[in-house]
Amino acid sequence: MREFKPFSINLQGRLIIYDRPVIAGIVNVTPDSFYSGSRVIEREAVCRRVAEMINDGAEWIDVGAYSSRPSADDVSPSEELDRLAEGIEAIRKTAPDIIVSVDTFRAEVARYAVTQLGADIINDISGGDLDPEMAATVARLNVPYILMHMRGTPSTMSTLTEYNDVTADVLAEIAEKINRFALLGVNDIIIDPGFGFAKTVEQNYRLLHDLELFQVFERPVLAGMSRKSMIYKPLGTGPDNALYGTVAANTIALIKGASILRVHDVKAAADTIKTVSLTLTNSGL
Secondary structure, three states: OOOOOOEEEEEOOEEEEEOOOEEEEEEEOOOOOOOHHHEOOOHHHHHHHHHHHHHHOOOEEEEEOOOOOOOOOOOOHHHHHHHHHHHHHHHHHHOOOOEEEEEOOOHHHHHHHHHOOOOOEEEEOOOOOOOOOHHHHHHHHOOOEEEEOOOOOOOOHHHOOOOOOHHHHHHHHHHHHHHHHHHOOOOOEEEEOOOOOOOOHHHHHHHHHOHHHHHHHOOOEEEOOOOOHHHHHHHOOOHHHOHHHHHHHHHHHHHOOOOEEEEOOHHHHHHHHHHHHHHHHOOOO
8 A cells, every 4th residue: 555645736827735535526417428328418417517526525626628528529629619618617616716627639629728718738649649739738837737648539449458568558548648748848747648549448457456557757646547447347337326435436446546536426526535645644654
């Protein structure tokens, strides 16, 4: 087990230091995200969901307007922006000071979300691969960046699961991406191993087993496994019945050194963090 390692993020000059794991609550302003419970379209529904998440312990909200599940419909940049504008406005109405990360792989959407909508963090499922302008855009925006590992696109990623050694290969590919962003001046990077993206179920669990190896980057690690197929497929169920498995996976991630949990169920994650933290504090390790 690992003691929690404090980390910080720089929000355009506002340095925030965390001495405990952080919860990012998922809000999808889409009609087709894989877990129906995360979909909120109407403004008042977003306000209610955000208020509940903050009350349950979320310290930032991760908002997405483009579903990355393999069979999802494509969404134009303008429609993605329209959805984000509606969602972020509702979030800010409910909690003006809450940290907002925007889940997008498009540089133009990232730029607009930060400069016009007031987003704080960019969360890119492709680690800059799907838009060659993303690295330079994040550098100019000077905001924290969540760099996730994925191969291909959401529609092709399930065919790109050939690895010599999944952990070693993912570490190497993330290292290359970190270097690419760092050369442009992006230093505030959060690492996401990309559970569920271009990995088989077995590969996802190998990455979870090896998660503490991602500490080699000396950057915060985000674990995003909430209700994903790596949880529900082995259990023979679906996203709606994957909460208990998610809690178990998040417990392991915290023990392995995860700094951030990206989740649909904030109260369950908060209880998990408290229980694991008490265990680590009293372990003598």
